[in-house]
Amino acid sequence: MPFNLLVLFCLCYVAMLFCVAFLAERRAAEGRVRWLRSPAIYTLSLSIYCTAWTFYGAVGYAARSGLEFVTIYLGPTLVFVGWWWVLRKLVRIGRQQRVTSIADLISSRFGKSNILGVVVTLIAVIAATPYIALQLQSVTLSFAVFASGTPEGWALPNRDATAIWVAGGLALFTILFGTRNLDAKEQHHGVVLAIAVEAVVKLVALLAVGIFVVWGIAGGAQEVFARIDATQAAGWTLQPDRWIGMIAVSGAAVICLPRMFQVMVVEGGEDRHLALASWAFPAYLLLMSLFIVPIAVIGLERMPAGSNPDMFVLTLPLAEGQGGLALLAFLGGFSSATSMVIVESIALATMVSNHIVMPLWLRLAPKAAMKGDVRRIVLLARRLSIVGVLGLGYAYYRMSGGSAALAAMGLIAFAGMAQVLPVLLGGIFWRGATKAGAVAGLVTGFAVWAFTLLLPFFGPGTLLPQAVFDHGLFGLGWLRPQALFGIAGMDPLVHAIFWSAVLNTAAFCAGSLLTFPGPVERMQGAAFVNVFDADAAGPQGWARGRAEPEALLMMAQRILGEEPALALFEAEARAQGKAGYLPDATPDFVAGLERRLAGSVGAATAHAMISQIVGRATVSVExxxxxxxxxxxxxxxxxxxxxxxxxxxxxxxxxxxxxxxxxxxxxxxxxxxxxxxxxxxxxxxxxxxxxxxxxxxxxxxxxxxxxxxxxxxxxxxxxxxxxxxxxxxVLENGSVQLNLSLVNLQQLLDRALAAASHTRPERSFTVIRDLPAENLFLRTDGDRLVQVFINLVSNARKYCDAASPALTISVRQRAGRVHVDFTDNGTGIAKQHQAIIFEKFARLSDQHRAGGAGLGLAICREVMANLGGQVSYLPGRGGASFRVTLPLRIGRQAA
Amino acid sequence: MARRVPLFLKRRSYRQRRLRDAARLLPLVGMFLLLVPLIGAGGAGNTAGHGLYLFLVWLGLVAAAAALSAGLGSDPGDDGEADSPAPPDRPR
Structure with missing residues (x-):
């Protein structure tokens, strides 16, 4: 096939992707994003996990190591099948906190710390650089395959030139669609749809090649099985340590890789998206891996010895004379590489601009930061970062010479990015995780990874001298890069994964246990760990600050753009019941605004900018x-x-x-x-x-x-x-003059009985007395007391209706008081009348019979009150019974 | 502020909870099944057999996840309803 035709094909394909992305952006701008945000598109966009490394490298891997390549897809399968554990929480946090990248997530969780953002960004860039180089290399290689196979016999003039053209084209595409606008939610509908299309292309291409190989060349599934059994190359044995280690590291990578995080969390996932992806993405991986081993086996059989197994997907159809199929396979590989590079560079550029460029700029030119147009600066920073990231990838490609096996490079990147996992999981499940612990864990893990895996990869004598391999760092025997602590004999990859994971986690836990988190850290920790509790919002960090709404609006305009910012402020003002565009800067509003800004420039930068206006950089524990x-x-x-x-x-x-x-x-x-x-x-x-x-x-x-x-x-x-x-x-007023003296009770009763005998003298009236008890002396007003006694006795004489009336007078002393009871043997007083007999003018019978005004008992009551005692009716004594209670000695107060 | 969680759940919520348990259990089951080929160290001469086994397990996991996701994806999160006493079943 003519090389020019191939280039033309590529350009057409890229133009088609441009159109797709452009149309998607148009639709999104019109607000019709529902279809663009469907679970199916989401699942397809996840397929950027399958890069050129999968497309070409998996066959090469299978040719060298048999079934081991599936571990790279089994790890993600387990993670997605178990989405209820981690992914669901991660996606929810991402949506709630408007996370822009994995570095942003970590930085935001640990108190919006910029240091952590920088550390994670650096790890991501260093780990991703070989990976991007790998994509460039595979595209270049695939061009070369076509070039060498052409009848014209021309060789690819310059591989480096091809690589630089590819890198430049990708940078252009990424800048056009990845940094068109500074979206508040950092979503790129055009890019997502384009990679969804590419996902279909690469799946179809690989399946087509696989079907051709199995049924076109080998002659059926049975035949293929037989040939697989026959081709038992050396090194196809399953190695338990590598098997387990690589399932683990690929599972970690699918969560932590910047591009995976970008499509999975940042571009907006919801539960319904994950629910579909939980089985559809593993199914996609299954289909991608289905024909890898057959292609590898047939390739080993058919292709001449020494040909690169990484390119079997292309070379097999070419060798069989299937030019069209080879072209499809080429497009599949091209899709895999380009989609990965685009998303990875967007993700990395976001991290670099939000966590390195913006903080530096804020630090170096704080005045300009508060005045200039932040949007332009951010976008410029992103565009430069994209160029920078791709440039790094290209430089790495040139440096490594494009010779190393694809699979090895991919695994190094996986292991590097997996260093973020302990901190990530700790951050979302453990409130006790602190910033110091996170920094310690990340730095330790990264250092161990670099020392045991990345640097030795280039071989002895290049980046690490031979002496270090043999005798350890600084001549310390236990610091040999492939035999840490003197434990030799492990597989180098497993050795690196094992020690980096162990030391990373240990440093993270120890650091977290030993340090005390700051207030913002504690708030964020609670918000992240309890993301599913609706009421766990907790106190707002801005409760104490004072912000001018106008200053906030000006800043928001410079980041979000004038119209969106005005709309946001107006909506808030209306919600507060105010007219105009300036709401009160309530803590809730400021916190919401900060989250909104964080969606554009990252949590740490947004926090720093808001605190410049609110006037307080940090909240204190106080x-x-x-x-x-x-x-x-x-x-x-x-x-x-x-x-x-x-x-x-x-x-x-x-x-x-x-x-x-x-x-x-x-x-x-x-x-x-x-x-x-x-x-x-x-x-x-x-x-x-x-x-x-x-x-x-x-x-x-x-x-x-x-x-x-x-x-x-x-x-x-x-x-x-x-x-x-x-x-x-007189008695009621209490102004009565009492004539106090020592009197004998018996004498008083005698006087009273004598005086009362004039009442109804015609009746015979028996008086029963207790003379010994009566014989006691009282200090009181004798005349008044006699008045009471006379009243009671004559009442008895008047009203007692017994045939032979009798009155019993009993005297008792109790606790310094004297009780004198007058009880007759009549019918007594009815219960309903007992309450009123002491009231004035209370008369129970008719007036003429009584012959009184009904004041007698009322006067008695008042007299007794004046004497410090009382007179009361005793119910249940047979007849009418009154008790007079008075003190033995009247107190001075009462006198 | 402890959320009040009822002790017993309605039948629907109960099933929802168990569905989530199953979703949490699935990766552990998968992990176990994927480690089975390592047992016995007979990997040398059996790539085709192992491959078939692995892809079948893989397919099984996909199918199980698909079955579970149907019930999990649309959950509105209303798991807080206590079991109200249902009217007793009438003998027919």
């Missing part, structure tokens, strides 16, 4: 504690409010009760007044009536005498009533 305290204070305050509210309601209840009592008292007063006017009016009426009759004269003298007596009686009754009222009012 701030975090203060925020926590504030929350506690608010809770305490609300508890206080609650208590006050309860107290208020209690007071209100008391007031209501008091009010009711007052109303009642007012009613009582009214009742009292009407009662008293009634009591006064009755005798007055009869006095007036009889005196009128008397003034008319002309009456018999006995009638006059009779009328005069009635008037006199009524006047006495009135006087007595008024006396009682006066007495009561």
């Amino acid at each position: 701030d975090l504690m203060a925020v926590a305290n504030e929350t506690a204070q608010i809770m305490e305050y609300s508890a206080q409010l609650e208590a006050q509210r309860e107290e208020l309601s209690r007071t209100a209840g008391a007031l209501r009760e008091a009010n009711e009592k007052l109303t009642q008292l007012s009613v009582q007063k009214d009742a009292f007044l009407s009662q008293i006017s009634h009591e006064l009016r009755t005798p007055m009426t009869s006095i007036r009536a009889f005196s009128e009759v008397l003034t008319e004269g002309d009456l018999p003298p006995e009638l006059v005498a009779n009328y005069g007596r009635i008037i006199h009686d009524e006047a006495i009754r009135l006087t007595r009533l008024l006396d009682d009222l006066l007495d009561l009012s």
